[in-house]
Amino acid sequence: MNMETLAQTLDCGQCFRWNRLPDGSWDGMACGRHLRITEKNLPAVLDDGFWAGYFDMGLDYGGIRKRFCTMDPALARAARYAPEMRILNQDPWEALCSFILSQCNNIKRIKGMVSRLCAEFGRPVEEGRRAFPAAETLAAAREEDLRALGCGFRAAYVLDAARKVASGEINLEKVRRMPLEDARAKLAGIRGVGPKVADCALLYGLHRLDAFPMDVWMKRVMQTLFPGKKPAWFGPYAGIAQQYLFHYGRNHPELFRGKRNQ
DNA sequence: GACCAGGTATTGC
């Protein structure tokens, strides 16, 4: 992993608090910690206990990729397109909340909404930096306050999620350990959380690598490149395959020209 | 100024 290939992980639509600065460094927040990654400190970052875990350095992505390459030529192309991509270990609540905000939205605006949410409700951690707001904090907010930050119709959804997490009605660490279908059903008890957002929360927030978010892009990918196949076909690391394919598909829209959009 | 965006809930066949 180097400064360029970090984009495969930090700019592939799984997280919303990282930005590349003009000098090429990466600036971001995770779990209440601020980090600026430069060419110089990158090795030390990946050696740090917390950040190594965040970047999932303990998992053998090379081996998983190799297996994918033997399964299907299109999957091989997608895996080779972004070979350094990893699924981050993000804060579960932040991921759930962020992907509730992601619906019917674009990545740039999601980032803006998350940023304003942090500025307004996040705990200050250092000069000008704020953590992602705690569920307890947002649970006490008013819907109109969230709408004022540009959340739109998603404001009520965020509020419902915050209340259910803060009250303990939904315990994300318990959800992490549930069978996939039970976990999905539990998350779907939140207003504004359907199959896609639930799987995003599971994959990106709870590191459930068997979850397989099916958005418009993945529907196109599946129809075009894997007709008749279902997510389980990709195996226990289906979520990683999904991320390779999502990123590859989004950057090759010509694959779907002339196909029906779903 | 349309058109679209990593969807979901509701309604009506």
Added chain:
DNA sequence: GCAATACATGGT
């Protein structure tokens, strides 16, 4: 079941 529609709003 499945298609149609509303839901807010900023980016392009």
